[in-house]
Amino acid sequence: MTxxxxxxSRRAFLKGAALTGVGLAAGKAxxxxxxxxxxxxxxxxxxxxxxxxxxPYGLPIQYEGDVVRRNVEWLTADTISSINFxxxxxxxxxxxxxxxxxxxxHSGAIDLKKDDYRLMINGMVDRPLVFSYADLxxxxxxxxVYFCECAANTGMEWAGAQLNGAQFTHGMIHNMEYTGVPLRxxxxxxxxxxxxxxxxxxxxxxxxxxxxxxxxxxxxxVLIAFKxxxxxxxxxxxxxxxxxxxxxxxxMWVKWIRRIEVTDAPVESREETSKYTDVLENGIAxxxxxxxxxxxxxxxPSPQAPITHGKGPLVITGLAWSGRGAIKRVDVSKDGGKxxxxxxxxxxxxKMALTRFYLDTNWDGDEMMLxxxxxxxxxxxxxxxxxxxxxxxxxxxxxxxCIQTWLVRANGEAENVEVS
Amino acid sequence: xxxxLKVATALALISTPAVADTFGLGRTALPxxxxxxxxxxxxxxxxxxxxSGDVLTGEEVFADQCAVCHGDFAEGVDNWPKLAGGxxxxxxxxxxxxxxxxxxxxxxxxxxxxxxxxxxxxxxxDADEVYAIVAYILYxxxxxxxxxxxxxxxxxxxxxxxxxxxxxxxxxxxxxxxWVGEPCMENCKExxxxxxxxxxxxxxxxxxxxxxxxxxxxxxPVVEETKVEExxxxxxxxxxxxxxxxxxxxxxxxxxxxxxxxxxxxxxGPVLNGIIGQAAGAVEGFKYSKALxxxxxxxxxxxxxxxxxxxxxxxxxxxxxxxxxAGLKKEKDLAAITAYLTSLGN
Numbered sequence: 205m206t207x208x209x210x211x212x213s214r215r216a217f218l219k220g221a222a223l224t225g226v227g228l229a230a231g232k233a234x235x236x237x238x239x240x241x242x243x244x245x246x247x248x249x250x251x252x253x254x255x256x257x258x259x260p261y262g263l264p265i266q267y268e269g270d271v272v273r274r275n276v277e278w279l280t281a282d283t284i285s286s287i288n289f290x291x292x293x294x295x296x297x298x299x300x301x302x303x304x305x306x307x308x309x310h311s312g313a314i315d316l317k318k319d320d321y322r323l324m325i326n327g328m329v330d331r332p333l334v335f336s337y338a339d340l341x342x343x344x345x346x347x348x349v350y351f352c353e354c355a356a357n358t359g360m361e362w363a364g365a366q367l368n369g370a371q372f373t374h375g376m377i378h379n380m381e382y383t384g385v386p387l388r389x390x391x392x393x394x395x396x397x398x399x400x401x402x403x404x405x406x407x408x409x410x411x412x413x414x415x416x417x418x419x420x421x422x423x424x425x426v427l428i429a430f431k432x433x434x435x436x437x438x439x440x441x442x443x444x445x446x447x448x449x450x451x452x453x454x455x456m457w458v459k460w461i462r463r464i465e466v467t468d469a470p471v472e473s474r475e476e477t478s479k480y481t482d483v484l485e486n487g488i489a490x491x492x493x494x495x496x497x498x499x500x501x502x503x504x505p506s507p508q509a510p511i512t513h514g515k516g517p518l519v520i521t522g523l524a525w526s527g528r529g530a531i532k533r534v535d536v537s538k539d540g541g542k543x544x545x546x547x548x549x550x551x552x553x554x555k556m557a558l559t560r561f562y563l564d565t566n567w568d569g570d571e572m573m574l575x576x577x578x579x580x581x582x583x584x585x586x587x588x589x590x591x592x593x594x595x596x597x598x599x600x601x602x603x604x605x606c607i608q609t610w611l612v613r614a615n616g617e618a619e620n621v622e623v624s
Numbered sequence: 625x626x627x628x629l630k631v632a633t634a635l636a637l638i639s640t641p642a643v644a645d646t647f648g649l650g651r652t653a654l655p656x657x658x659x660x661x662x663x664x665x666x667x668x669x670x671x672x673x674x675x676s677g678d679v680l681t682g683e684e685v686f687a688d689q690c691a692v693c694h695g696d697f698a699e700g701v702d703n704w705p706k707l708a709g710g711x712x713x714x715x716x717x718x719x720x721x722x723x724x725x726x727x728x729x730x731x732x733x734x735x736x737x738x739x740x741x742x743x744x745x746x747x748x749x750d751a752d753e754v755y756a757i758v759a760y761i762l763y764x765x766x767x768x769x770x771x772x773x774x775x776x777x778x779x780x781x782x783x784x785x786x787x788x789x790x791x792x793x794x795x796x797x798x799x800x801x802x803w804v805g806e807p808c809m810e811n812c813k814e815x816x817x818x819x820x821x822x823x824x825x826x827x828x829x830x831x832x833x834x835x836x837x838x839x840x841x842x843x844x845p846v847v848e849e850t851k852v853e854e855x856x857x858x859x860x861x862x863x864x865x866x867x868x869x870x871x872x873x874x875x876x877x878x879x880x881x882x883x884x885x886x887x888x889x890x891x892x893g894p895v896l897n898g899i900i901g902q903a904a905g906a907v908e909g910f911k912y913s914k915a916l917x918x919x920x921x922x923x924x925x926x927x928x929x930x931x932x933x934x935x936x937x938x939x940x941x942x943x944x945x946x947x948x949x950a951g952l953k954k955e956k957d958l959a960a961i962t963a964y965l966t967s968l969g970n
Contacts, residue, residue, distance in 0.1 A: 281702055281704045284744075284892055285743070311740070311743065312891075325653075335649065339649045342647065364820045365820045366822055366827060366828075368822040369828060372828060372829075393646050410740060410743075410747070412739040412740045463662070472729050472731065473664065473735065474736040474740070477732050478727045483714060485715065487714030487715030488789055489714075490795075492792055493793040495795075541813055541816060542811065544808070573816060579807070587799070587803050591802075591803065599719055620821070620822035620823075624815070624816060624818075
């Protein structure tokens with residue numbers, strides 16, 4: 205933290221304290237009786253805990269049992285072709301643990317062994333090839349942290365505030381460190397024809413999820429990934445191998461990827477025509493809306509993470525990201541967008557990865573209308589819902605990157621609202 | 625590397641393969657292997673196999689294979705996709721996007737049905753069946769007459785109504801050019817009012833209180849066991865193997881949601897091993913609808929008769945059931961399916 209920001213936040217704190225008539229010293233609570241958790245010897249301070257190997261692969265402690273993925277049953281016909289949501293309201297930092305990272309399946313998460321895994325490259329190539337999983341591990345590999353956001357994240361909010369929780373409004377996102385082989389390496393191995401302007405990528409599951417990706421992107425930063433956050437991909441995220449398409453909508457990150465076809469034209473598959481296209485107000489739809497625009501959300505306080513400590517020091521935190529580059533700045537408003545303060549980034553934004561922001565503040569106990577506003581290194585500023593609706597109407601479903609508002613009441617509870 | 629670039633550039637000019645040092649990994653894909661996986665179909669019909677199917681055949685295949693979820697008339701059951709209708713609604717408040725109203729290319733429908741449908745039993749249709757189903761979907765959308773035959777030859781004659789309804793992503797011009805620069809920091813608005821609240825809608829799922837704990841079941845009134853010696857001796861009828869075989873075929877319609885046999889797990893629907901003779905709502909670990917739970921509390925037991933009644937018209941028998949199945953119309957199918965399920969035992 206620089207001296208400048210320290211000075212600023214300290215000033216802000218003093219100002220807040222003065223307003224509420226509470227001096228610094230008076231801010232300290234005092235206990236009437238000694239705390240037995242301190243004065244009495246507790247069982248854990250006397251007896252023994254679990255030995256090693258009590259849990260060969262550990263899960264979070266039972267007290268964190270509510271930090272789980274959740275779905276919204278009414279959204280889809282059943283859970284096989286459905287989506288659930290990352291509990292972003294309860295996480296901090298930027299890396300999403302695999303076990304609570306959202307899932308999206310079109311025909312269920314399949315069981316595919318490494319031994320049964322095959323990856324084919326065909327089409328406009330010199331040498332149509334088949335790779336085994338073991339082959340993939342012999343190519344030079346790279347590590348990159350990227351967010352993966354479903355194009356429909358926040359999609360239920362187009363027509364108005366619907367779901368009460370950051371998990372539900374913004375939880376179709378996760379951020380992991382991937383290990384994999386650049387797609388470029390495999391294309392070169394097969395000897396791709398430079399007249400091939402597209403690659404069509406397809407998964408091994410029954411949905412045959414397939415998308416056409418321009419060759420330029422395929423050669424740029426797309427990864428054939430087999431590890432996430434250091435360990436094998438989870439079944440629900442495409443074990444043993446998935447595609448990583450940095451900054452672009454999650455549907456293109458084909459799981460259980462089995463085939464890459466170099467073509468001279470897009471396939472126009474179901475997922476790039478009837479779905480993942482954005483209907484505008486006049487009924488005309490945008491297609492090939494691949495990039496995820498800059499976006500942010502306050503994850504705490506939020507409806508599932510109310511303020512429970514009353515007035516005084518408060519950490520407002522959230523996530524920001526952009527599919528077109530790195531986050532440069534995040535502003536936070538407590539009054540529904542009348543005035544804004546620049547938040548502190550936990551570390552400088554990285555390209556196409558989540559950025560954590562904090563506003564260390566002093567809450568006076570009054571109602572707040574919390575908003576966050578992201579800016580990326582292209583100069584783009586996250587728009588309001590009104591701005592988005594003016595261009596797109598209400599029927600786009602996908603790519604809703606509007607500024608979110610949480611109404612935080614004097615009792616600390618928060619609610620998803622829309623403001624004028 | 626610079627040498628490589630020169631070579632690549634030179635080659636690029638004449639559209640021949642790019643050359644790079646290779647690792648010599650992987651093996652050559654055999655033509656049979658490529659043929660088995662490379663099935664995608666493009667808008668111009670590239671990739672379509674020879675074959676044909678007419679509307680009336682399509683109606684039959686559709687009723688057998690697709691109507692469970694998409695409805696007899698492609699109108700969609702519950703939340704499952706509607707495949708027909710919606711013409712002229714794209715600019716409405718709530719557009720209905722179907723093959724007829726929204727999809728730009730017929731190839732997409734053919735390709736998707738061929739590779740990804742039926743749900744839970746994908747890649748089992750032959751080319752003629754796919755042609756027939758797609759012909760029926762066109763007919764359901766009033767796009768062809770009932771004597772229409774779709775084939776690789778007639779494919780190019782059909783242009784879908786929303787063929788020209790798409791533009792390329794223009795966000796850079798329409799949005800990014802406007803939403804840039806130093807944003808307002810102070811006095812950005814006169815006044816701020818809450819205009820809409822999620823709490824009013826109240827559609828957020830409850831957290832962590834989904835289902836009563838299994839222990840609760842024990843509190844339910846205990847149904848007295850029927851004493852065996854007092855019960856009328858039921859004639860044990862040997863199952864007709866042909867009927868069981870027919871039932872196994874009918875069960876294909878159920879397989880998208882229900883598993884049976886060793887290692888079966890609850891999916892969209894509960895495991896059905898031993899369902900005949902079992903109390904309703906008793907499959908462990910399955911989240912039943914309120915409607916089914918109510919029937920179960922009322923003492924419903926699945927017998928040949930009750931199951932047939934349910935499967936004849938699920939929604940009429942049990943208003944509010946989660947089962948999105950239109951029902952079996954033929955009595956012989958009902959008899960076959962109960963015979964098949966009886967044959968599974970536990």
